Amino acid sequence: MIIRIDDYPTGVKPIVDDRFNKFMDILKPLEESKLPYHLGIVPMLITKDDISFLKELKYCRPCIHGYDHNYFIWYYNENREEFRNAFGLPFKKEKIKQILKECKERLKETNLSKMYIPSFNKIHQNLIDALCEVNFKSITTGVTVKENLDFKNLIVHTPKNIFYGTSTFINNNIHKFEKDDHICLHLTWEVKEKNKSSDWKLPQIINHIKETL
Numbered sequence: 001m002i003i004r005i006d007d008y009p010t011g012v013k014p015i016v017d018d019r020f021n022k023f024m025d026i027l028k029p030l031e032e033s034k035l036p037y038h039l040g041i042v043p044m045l046i047t048k049d050d051i052s053f054l055k056e057l058k059y060c061r062p063c064i065h066g067y068d069h070n071y072f073i074w075y076y077n078e079n080r081e082e083f084r085n086a087f088g089l090p091f092k093k094e095k096i097k098q099i100l101k102e103c104k105e106r107l108k109e110t111n112l113s114k115m116y117i118p119s120f121n122k123i124h125q126n127l128i129d130a131l132c133e134v135n136f137k138s139i140t141t142g143v144t145v146k147e148n149l150d151f152k153n154l155i156v157h158t159p160k161n162i163f164y165g166t167s168t169f170i171n172n173n174i175h176k177f178e179k180d181d182h183i184c185l186h187l188t189w190e191v192k193e194k195n196k197s198s199d200w201k202l203p204q205i206i207n208h209i210k211e212t213l
Helices: 019-033 048-055 093-106 125-133 167-171 187-196 202-212
Strands: 002-008 037-041 060-065 115-117 138-140 155-157 182-186
Touching: 002 019, 002 060, 002 187, 019 037, 019 048, 019 187, 019 202, 037 115, 060 093, 093 125, 167 182, 167 187, 167 202, 182 187, 187 202
Parallel strands: 002 037, 002 182, 037 060, 060 115, 115 138, 138 155
Antiparallel strands: none
Protein backbone atom coordinates (compact mmCIF):
# COMPACT_ATOMS: atom_id res chain seq x y z
CA MET A 1 0.00 0.00 0.00
CA ILE A 2 1.29 3.44 -0.94
CA ILE A 3 -0.20 6.69 0.32
CA ARG A 4 1.49 9.42 -1.67
CA ILE A 5 1.05 13.18 -1.36
CA ASP A 6 2.77 15.34 -3.99
CA ASP A 7 3.82 18.99 -4.10
CA TYR A 8 5.33 20.04 -0.78
CA PRO A 9 5.40 23.03 -0.43
CA THR A 10 3.79 23.48 -3.86
CA GLY A 11 3.99 22.44 -7.48
CA VAL A 12 3.64 25.42 -9.80
CA LYS A 13 1.24 27.63 -7.84
CA PRO A 14 2.29 30.26 -5.28
CA ILE A 15 3.23 28.86 -1.87
CA VAL A 16 0.26 29.34 0.43
CA ASP A 17 0.37 31.77 3.34
CA ASP A 18 0.62 30.26 6.83
CA ARG A 19 1.63 27.02 5.15
CA PHE A 20 2.83 25.13 8.20
CA ASN A 21 -0.50 25.36 9.99
CA LYS A 22 -2.44 24.59 6.82
CA PHE A 23 -0.20 21.66 5.92
CA MET A 24 -0.39 20.25 9.43
CA ASP A 25 -4.18 20.36 9.20
CA ILE A 26 -3.90 18.09 6.15
CA LEU A 27 -1.22 15.76 7.51
CA LYS A 28 -2.50 15.50 11.08
CA PRO A 29 -5.09 12.76 10.33
CA LEU A 30 -2.33 10.64 8.82
CA GLU A 31 -0.01 11.29 11.72
CA GLU A 32 -2.72 10.46 14.25
CA SER A 33 -3.61 7.28 12.37
CA LYS A 34 0.06 6.20 12.45
CA LEU A 35 -0.17 5.34 8.76
CA PRO A 36 3.11 5.86 6.89
CA TYR A 37 2.78 8.16 3.90
CA HIS A 38 5.16 9.36 1.20
CA LEU A 39 5.43 13.13 0.85
CA GLY A 40 6.78 14.47 -2.44
CA ILE A 41 9.09 17.37 -1.62
CA VAL A 42 10.35 19.87 -4.21
CA PRO A 43 13.92 20.41 -2.95
CA MET A 44 14.63 23.86 -4.41
CA LEU A 45 11.49 25.35 -2.86
CA ILE A 46 12.16 24.50 0.77
CA THR A 47 13.74 26.55 3.55
CA LYS A 48 15.29 25.73 6.91
CA ASP A 49 11.85 26.21 8.44
CA ASP A 50 10.49 23.54 6.10
CA ILE A 51 13.21 21.14 7.23
CA SER A 52 12.25 21.76 10.85
CA PHE A 53 8.59 21.14 10.04
CA LEU A 54 9.35 17.92 8.16
CA LYS A 55 11.48 16.57 10.99
CA GLU A 56 8.50 16.84 13.33
CA LEU A 57 6.40 14.45 11.20
CA LYS A 58 6.76 10.94 12.64
CA TYR A 59 5.05 8.92 9.92
CA CYS A 60 6.14 10.91 6.91
CA ARG A 61 8.49 9.31 4.40
CA PRO A 62 10.06 12.32 2.63
CA CYS A 63 10.61 11.75 -1.10
CA ILE A 64 12.38 13.84 -3.70
CA HIS A 65 9.75 15.22 -6.08
CA GLY A 66 11.59 16.62 -9.05
CA TYR A 67 13.98 19.51 -8.56
CA ASP A 68 12.12 22.83 -8.72
CA HIS A 69 8.95 21.53 -10.48
CA ASN A 70 9.45 24.26 -13.09
CA TYR A 71 8.07 26.61 -10.43
CA PHE A 72 10.04 29.56 -11.77
CA ILE A 73 8.83 29.17 -15.35
CA TRP A 74 5.61 31.04 -16.03
CA TYR A 75 4.71 29.32 -19.31
CA TYR A 76 4.28 25.60 -19.98
CA ASN A 77 3.85 23.71 -23.19
CA GLU A 78 2.61 20.14 -23.32
CA ASN A 79 5.98 18.75 -22.27
CA ARG A 80 6.48 19.84 -18.67
CA GLU A 81 9.49 17.63 -18.06
CA GLU A 82 12.00 19.34 -15.77
CA PHE A 83 15.05 17.43 -16.88
CA ARG A 84 15.24 18.72 -20.45
CA ASN A 85 16.84 21.64 -22.24
CA ALA A 86 15.29 24.58 -24.08
CA PHE A 87 14.99 22.43 -27.21
CA GLY A 88 12.94 19.78 -25.40
CA LEU A 89 15.76 17.24 -25.34
CA PRO A 90 16.36 15.23 -22.15
CA PHE A 91 19.32 16.18 -19.98
CA LYS A 92 22.23 13.77 -20.13
CA LYS A 93 22.40 11.17 -17.38
CA GLU A 94 25.43 12.76 -15.70
CA LYS A 95 23.72 16.13 -15.40
CA ILE A 96 20.64 14.52 -13.86
CA LYS A 97 22.83 12.63 -11.39
CA GLN A 98 24.43 15.91 -10.33
CA ILE A 99 20.99 17.48 -9.78
CA LEU A 100 19.73 14.47 -7.80
CA LYS A 101 22.78 14.57 -5.56
CA GLU A 102 22.09 18.25 -4.85
CA CYS A 103 18.47 17.36 -4.03
CA LYS A 104 19.63 14.71 -1.58
CA GLU A 105 21.99 17.17 0.04
CA ARG A 106 19.21 19.70 0.56
CA LEU A 107 17.09 17.04 2.30
CA LYS A 108 19.86 15.24 4.17
CA GLU A 109 18.49 16.22 7.60
CA THR A 110 15.22 14.39 6.92
CA ASN A 111 14.61 10.65 6.93
CA LEU A 112 14.78 10.64 3.15
CA SER A 113 13.07 7.77 1.34
CA LYS A 114 14.70 6.01 -1.61
CA MET A 115 11.47 6.39 -3.57
CA TYR A 116 11.46 9.02 -6.31
CA ILE A 117 8.32 10.92 -7.35
CA PRO A 118 8.66 12.59 -10.78
CA SER A 119 7.19 16.06 -11.15
CA PHE A 120 4.26 16.08 -13.59
CA ASN A 121 4.74 12.27 -13.65
CA LYS A 122 7.21 12.80 -16.49
CA ILE A 123 9.78 10.03 -16.88
CA HIS A 124 12.42 9.36 -19.52
CA GLN A 125 15.20 6.80 -19.78
CA ASN A 126 18.04 9.15 -18.81
CA LEU A 127 16.21 9.95 -15.57
CA ILE A 128 15.71 6.27 -14.78
CA ASP A 129 19.37 5.49 -15.46
CA ALA A 130 20.46 8.36 -13.20
CA LEU A 131 18.12 7.26 -10.39
CA CYS A 132 19.56 3.77 -10.45
CA GLU A 133 23.12 5.06 -10.27
CA VAL A 134 22.49 7.33 -7.27
CA ASN A 135 20.83 4.56 -5.26
CA PHE A 136 17.11 5.14 -5.59
CA LYS A 137 15.15 1.92 -5.14
CA SER A 138 11.67 2.75 -6.44
CA ILE A 139 9.72 5.24 -8.51
CA THR A 140 6.08 6.29 -8.67
CA THR A 141 4.27 7.14 -11.88
CA GLY A 142 1.07 8.65 -13.16
CA VAL A 143 -1.85 6.42 -14.03
CA THR A 144 -0.22 5.51 -17.36
CA VAL A 145 3.39 4.54 -18.07
CA LYS A 146 5.32 4.65 -21.34
CA GLU A 147 5.83 1.12 -22.62
CA ASN A 148 9.32 1.70 -24.04
CA LEU A 149 10.99 2.50 -20.69
CA ASP A 150 13.42 0.09 -19.04
CA PHE A 151 13.08 0.60 -15.29
CA LYS A 152 15.97 -1.78 -14.61
CA ASN A 153 16.04 -2.64 -10.90
CA LEU A 154 13.63 0.10 -9.80
CA ILE A 155 10.36 -0.98 -8.20
CA VAL A 156 7.54 0.81 -10.03
CA HIS A 157 4.41 1.99 -8.19
CA THR A 158 1.54 3.02 -10.47
CA PRO A 159 -1.80 4.29 -9.11
CA LYS A 160 -5.12 3.38 -10.67
CA ASN A 161 -7.06 6.27 -12.15
CA ILE A 162 -9.74 5.97 -9.44
CA PHE A 163 -7.13 6.56 -6.74
CA TYR A 164 -5.43 9.61 -8.27
CA GLY A 165 -6.77 13.09 -7.54
CA THR A 166 -8.54 14.83 -4.69
CA SER A 167 -9.80 13.07 -1.58
CA THR A 168 -13.36 13.83 -2.72
CA PHE A 169 -12.77 11.97 -5.99
CA ILE A 170 -10.87 9.08 -4.42
CA ASN A 171 -13.42 8.58 -1.66
CA ASN A 172 -16.07 7.73 -4.26
CA ASN A 173 -14.12 4.54 -5.01
CA ILE A 174 -12.44 3.80 -1.70
CA HIS A 175 -14.54 0.65 -1.26
CA LYS A 176 -12.48 -0.81 -4.15
CA PHE A 177 -9.14 -0.11 -2.46
CA GLU A 178 -6.92 -3.14 -1.86
CA LYS A 179 -3.71 -3.61 0.08
CA ASP A 180 -1.50 -3.36 -3.02
CA ASP A 181 -3.11 -0.15 -4.28
CA HIS A 182 -1.57 3.30 -4.46
CA ILE A 183 -3.33 6.52 -3.48
CA CYS A 184 -2.01 9.77 -4.94
CA LEU A 185 -3.09 13.10 -3.48
CA HIS A 186 -1.65 16.61 -3.80
CA LEU A 187 -0.99 18.72 -0.74
CA THR A 188 -2.14 22.07 -2.13
CA TRP A 189 -5.25 20.47 -3.64
CA GLU A 190 -6.16 19.09 -0.21
CA VAL A 191 -5.79 22.51 1.42
CA LYS A 192 -8.51 23.69 -0.97
CA GLU A 193 -10.60 20.56 -0.44
CA LYS A 194 -10.60 21.04 3.31
CA ASN A 195 -11.46 24.72 3.03
CA LYS A 196 -14.40 24.28 0.69
CA SER A 197 -16.33 21.66 2.64
CA SER A 198 -17.15 20.78 6.23
CA ASP A 199 -17.21 17.14 5.11
CA TRP A 200 -13.59 16.75 4.09
CA LYS A 201 -13.01 13.21 2.81
CA LEU A 202 -9.40 12.43 3.71
CA PRO A 203 -10.21 11.32 7.29
CA GLN A 204 -12.86 8.97 5.89
CA ILE A 205 -10.33 7.47 3.47
CA ILE A 206 -7.84 6.95 6.29
CA ASN A 207 -10.46 5.31 8.50
CA HIS A 208 -11.48 2.96 5.70
CA ILE A 209 -7.88 1.92 5.09
CA LYS A 210 -7.28 1.29 8.78
CA GLU A 211 -10.45 -0.73 9.18
CA THR A 212 -10.10 -2.92 6.11
CA LEU A 213 -6.35 -3.54 5.66
